[in-house]
Amino acid sequence: MGSSFSLKYTLNHDFFLANQWSSTYLAIELLPPGEVKLSEILPSAIYLVIDRSGSMKKQKLDSAKTAAIQLIRQLNPSDYLGLITFSSRVERVALLGRVQSADMEFVEKEINNVKASGGTELYQALLSAFQDMSSFIPPGEKLVKRVIMLSDGQPTDFVRNERYIELARRMREGGVSLITLGIGSSYNEDLLTSLAEYSGGTWKHIASSADIPSIFSDRLEEARTVIKVLPDIQIILTKDASMYEVYKSVPEVYLVKDINKKGNEYTIPLSDILAGEQQILVASLNIPPRPEGICRLAQVQIADEPESKKEIIVTYTSDSNVCNIENNAFPRGIFLSSKTQVLTRLGISGDRNALSEAEKQAETVLRDNSLTREKVVLDATIKAKETIQKSKHGLSDEELKIAKEEMTRIRRSG
Amino acid sequence: MKCGYCGEENVAEESYCAECGMVLGKEYKIAQPASPVKMNATEEIECPNPNCRHVNPSGTSFCTLCGTDLLQYRSGIPIELKGEVKAKLVLPDNNVITLNHDTRLISRIDFDKTVPAENIKYISRRHARITYEKGEYFIEDLNTANGTALNDVEIGDSGKKILKDGDTVGFGGVITATFKDQ
Numbered sequence: 351m352g353s354s355f356s357l358k359y360t361l362n363h364d365f366f367l368a369n370q371w372s373s374t375y376l377a378i379e380l381l382p383p384g385e386v387k388l389s390e391i392l393p394s395a396i397y398l399v400i401d402r403s404g405s406m407k408k409q410k411l412d413s414a415k416t417a418a419i420q421l422i423r424q425l426n427p428s429d430y431l432g433l434i435t436f437s438s439r440v441e442r443v444a445l446l447g448r449v450q451s452a453d454m455e456f457v458e459k460e461i462n463n464v465k466a467s468g469g470t471e472l473y474q475a476l477l478s479a480f481q482d483m484s485s486f487i488p489p490g491e492k493l494v495k496r497v498i499m500l501s502d503g504q505p506t507d508f509v510r511n512e513r514y515i516e517l518a519r520r521m522r523e524g525g526v527s528l529i530t531l532g533i534g535s536s537y538n539e540d541l542l543t544s545l546a547e548y549s550g551g552t553w554k555h556i557a558s559s560a561d562i563p564s565i566f567s568d569r570l571e572e573a574r575t576v577i578k579v580l581p582d583i584q585i586i587l588t589k590d591a592s593m594y595e596v597y598k599s600v601p602e603v604y605l606v607k608d609i610n611k612k613g614n615e616y617t618i619p620l621s622d623i624l625a626g627e628q629q630i631l632v633a634s635l636n637i638p639p640r641p642e643g644i645c646r647l648a649q650v651q652i653a654d655e656p657e658s659k660k661e662i663i664v665t666y667t668s669d670s671n672v673c674n675i676e677n678n679a680f681p682r683g684i685f686l687s688s689k690t691q692v693l694t695r696l697g698i699s700g701d702r703n704a705l706s707e708a709e710k711q712a713e714t715v716l717r718d719n720s721l722t723r724e725k726v727v728l729d730a731t732i733k734a735k736e737t738i739q740k741s742k743h744g745l746s747d748e749e750l751k752i753a754k755e756e757m758t759r760i761r762r763s764g
Numbered sequence: 765m766k767c768g769y770c771g772e773e774n775v776a777e778e779s780y781c782a783e784c785g786m787v788l789g790k791e792y793k794i795a796q797p798a799s800p801v802k803m804n805a806t807e808e809i810e811c812p813n814p815n816c817r818h819v820n821p822s823g824t825s826f827c828t829l830c831g832t833d834l835l836q837y838r839s840g841i842p843i844e845l846k847g848e849v850k851a852k853l854v855l856p857d858n859n860v861i862t863l864n865h866d867t868r869l870i871s872r873i874d875f876d877k878t879v880p881a882e883n884i885k886y887i888s889r890r891h892a893r894i895t896y897e898k899g900e901y902f903i904e905d906l907n908t909a910n911g912t913a914l915n916d917v918e919i920g921d922s923g924k925k926i927l928k929d930g931d932t933v934g935f936g937g938v939i940t941a942t943f944k945d946q
Binding site: 373375508509510512588589634640641642643644645646647661663682685686696699700701702703704710711714715718 | 769770781783784786790826831832877880882
C-alpha cells in the first residue's frame with residue numbers, strides 16, 4: 351500500500367529576493383488512488399453511541415434503531431461492533447467484539463428494546479466507547495476504528511469543553527476517529543464540530559430522521575475506503591523559516607490548532623485517507639534570507655511514509671521583477687477562501703466583527719480574477735457570501751446548523 | 765561536505781544543506797548578514813494589488829484582505845521576523861497569551877484552558893484587539909456584550925488604550941490577566 355498515494359505542493363511564488371525576508375503561501379495536496387483493492391480493505395471497528403434521552407422519543411430513536419440494525423447486517427464477520435446508548439447513564443447494548451463471535455440476533459433484540467428517557471450524559475458515553483476500543487481490540491491489529499455518535503441535544507453533564515477536546519485528541523492518538531451526527535435544532539453543533547476536528551472525524555447535520563439509516567451505511571462504506579488511518583503530515587522547514595495560520599481546506603475547512611512543533615519540524619494531523627478523496631492543507635510561510643541560488647525551503651512527507659517525501663525547492667534571485675510575479679494563485683486563493691469560510695462560520699454564530707471581515711474578504715476575493723479562475727475558490731467564496739447575506743435576514747436554529755455545515759467543507763470537484 | 769553558505773558539515777550523499785537548504789558544492793556571495801534586522805519603518809503599506817489597494821499596518825507580511833505578499837514588494841526594507849514573542853498577558857493559572865508586533869485578536873479560545881466552561885460564554889469569540897504602534901501596545905474592546913476592563917475601568921467604546929507593564933486587563937468580567945512587556 352505504502353507508496354500508492356502522492357503529495358503535491360504548490361507555492362504562489364517560486365522566486366524570492368536574495369538576502370531578504372519573504373513570505374508565501376504553501377498548499378499541500380494529498381492525492382490518493384481512486385479505489386482500494388478488495389484484498390486491501392481494512393476491517394472496521396464501528397462503535398455506535400446513540401442518544402436515548404427523552405427528546406429522542408418516537409421517530410428519531412425508532413429511526414436510529416432501524417439504522418443500527420441495518421448497519422449490523424452490513425458488517426463483515428471480521429469487523430468489530432459495539433453499541434452504547436446513553437441518557438442519564440451509559441448502557442452497553444452490545445459489548446464490543448468481533449461480529450463472527452457475537453450473537454447478532456440477541457443484539458438486534460436488545461436494540462429493539464431500547465426506550466427513550468432521561469438526560470444526555472455524552473462525555474461518559476464517549477469515554478466508555480473509547481476505553482472499550484482500547485481494551486477489547488488487540489493492539490497492533492490493523493483496523494479502521496470509528497465511533498459514530500448520534501445525539502439531538504445539549505449534553506447535560508456540565509463537562510468542560512476542554513475535557514471533551516482532550517478526549518477527542520486522545521481518541522485520535524489511539525487511532526479512533528469520531529463521527530458526530532446531530533439531529534434536530536437543539537444540539538450543540540460547535541461542540542460536535544470540535545470533537546470531529548480534534549479526533550480526525552467529521553460532523554454532519556441530519557435534517558430528517560428518515561435519513562439516519564442511509565447516513566449510517568454511508569459511514570460504513572466510507573470506512574471501507576480507508577487507505578491510511580489518521581496520518582500526520584510532517585513539514586521540515588529550513589533554518590529560520592516559519593509557518594503560521596494553517597488551514598485544512600479540503601474536504602473539511604477549519605483552522606488547524608493541533609500542530610506539533612519541534613524546532614523547525616511541524617507535524618499536522620490529517621483525517622483518514624480515503625480512496626479517491628483529495629485533502630488539501632494550506633499555510634502561510636515566512637522565508638528567511640538566502641544568497642542568490644537554489645535552496646531547499648522545506649521537506650514534506652506523510653509521517654511513516656518516506657516514499658511520499660517531496661522537497662520544496664525555490665530560487666533566490668536579485669531580479670525583483672521575477673519575484674513579483676505570482677506564478678500560481680491557487681495557494682493564495684484556497685487560503686483566503688478557507689479563511690473567509692472560517693470567519694463566516696464565526697460570524698453567523700454571532701460575532702459581528704468576523705461577519706463584516708468575512709464579507710469584505712469575500713468581496714475582495716471575488717474581484718480578483720486570478721483567484722476566481724480556481725473553481726473551488728470561487729464556489730467556496732460565493733457560498734460564504736450567500737451565507738452572510740442570508741444570515742442578515744435571520745436564520746432559524748436549523749438553518750444556522752445547515753449554514754455552518756456548509757462552511758465546514760469544500761470539495762474540489764463535484 | 766561543507767556548505768558553501770552557512771558552513772554546516774553535511775553527509776556526502778546530500779544535495780542540499782540540512783541547515784540552510786542551499787545547494788551543496790557551491791560557493792555563495794554573502795552579501796549581508798542573514799539575520800532579521802529590527803524594523804523602524806512605521807509607514808502603512810498600501811497593497812499593490814490593483815483590485816484591493818487595502819492599506820495595511822506596518823510590519824504586515826500579507827495584505828490582510830487579499831493576501832498579496834507585501835514583503836515581495838518591499839525589497840530593500842529589512843523587516844522583523846513574525847512570531848517572536850515581545851510581550852504577554854499572564855493569566856491567573858500562569859497560562860500566557862503571547863504577543864508579538866502583529867495585531868493580536870483576543871478571543872474565547874485563548875481562555876478555554878483557564879476559564880471554566882460555564883463562564884467562557886461571557887468572553888466573545890472576538891473580544892479585544894491588541895495592536896503595536898510606535899513602540900507601544902494598545903488594547904481596544906471589540907464592542908463586546910460583557911466588556912474589557914483596563915485596571916478595573918471598563919474600556920467600552922472609548923477606543924484604543926495604551927498598555928503598560930503590570931497593567932491588569934479583565935475580560936468579560938470573568939478573568940483578569942496581567943500585561944508583561946518584555
